[in-house]
Amino acid sequence: MVEVQLQRRGIRDERVLAAMNEIPREEFVPPESRVEAYIDGPIPIGHGQTISQPYMTALMAELLLLTGNETVLEVGAGCGYAAAVLGKLAARVVAIELVPALAELASDNLRRTGRDANIAVVEGDGWFGYPPLAPYRAISVAAAAPEIPAALLEQLDDPGRLVIPVDISEDQELRILRKRGGRIDYEVATFCRFVPLRGGGR
Numbered sequence: 285m286v287e288v289q290l291q292r293r294g295i296r297d298e299r300v301l302a303a304m305n306e307i308p309r310e311e312f313v314p315p316e317s318r319v320e321a322y323i324d325g326p327i328p329i330g331h332g333q334t335i336s337q338p339y340m341t342a343l344m345a346e347l348l349l350l351t352g353n354e355t356v357l358e359v360g361a362g363c364g365y366a367a368a369v370l371g372k373l374a375a376r377v378v379a380i381e382l383v384p385a386l387a388e389l390a391s392d393n394l395r396r397t398g399r400d401a402n403i404a405v406v407e408g409d410g411w412f413g414y415p416p417l418a419p420y421r422a423i424s425v426a427a428a429a430p431e432i433p434a435a436l437l438e439q440l441d442d443p444g445r446l447v448i449p450v451d452i453s454e455d456q457e458l459r460i461l462r463k464r465g466g467r468i469d470y471e472v473a474t475f476c477r478f479v480p481l482r483g484g485g486r
């Protein structure tokens with residue numbers, strides 16, 4: 285997976301590659317999908333949700349330029365896999381999940397794999413971020429939204445980086461936003477296909 289799906293497509297950050305190599309992805313997919321755990325695509329995890337394609341998890345982690353000192357907010361914990369990867373790369377991760385059963389699944393998976401020491405899974409609506417531990421030096425959103433939730437921009441530290449898939453007509457683009465000196469700019473990293481970000485009172 286690391287060589288064929290990640291390095292050949294341009295993932296270069298050694299810490300990201302090492303984290304993806306180390307976290308046992310098969311422990312985060314449903315038991316019946318274990319044999320498919322390393323396929324080059326998303327896998328259903330129940331409740332109409334998926335564990336993201338490995339390349340997307342790696343790319344999002346790489347775009348955040350984590351050094352090990354950051355507090356990271358992940359919106360959409362799902363099965364907890366991306367949270368585990370981010371937990372290897374940052375000081376602390378808060379992973380918020382809207383679906384209670386998935387929040388429980390993420391907690392269980394992280395505990396069982398011994399990854400929970402610096403990762404807190406909270407149940408809630410990530411449209412509103414998670415104010416108690418804000419600001420966040422990095423925010424990763426694992427579901428696509430028509431716009432960047434205002435609360436996330438507020439809770440992003442300065443400087444800070446936020447990665448999010450954004451709906452644009454028929455497609456989605458993965459944006460990396462940078463906040464610096466009170467200003468925000470962004471670049472499009474790639475096109476992508478994520479499940480929709482729900483909640484937000486919509």
Ligand code: SAH
Nearest residue numbers: 335336360362365366382409410481482483
């Ligand atoms: N991070 C996961 C991907 C999960 S898919 C991985 O490691 O592969 C996206 C997740 O976002 C789903 O679990 C979905 O339930 C969750 N989600 C959707 N809208 C949300 C919201 N408003 N707040 C928190 N989680 C949300």
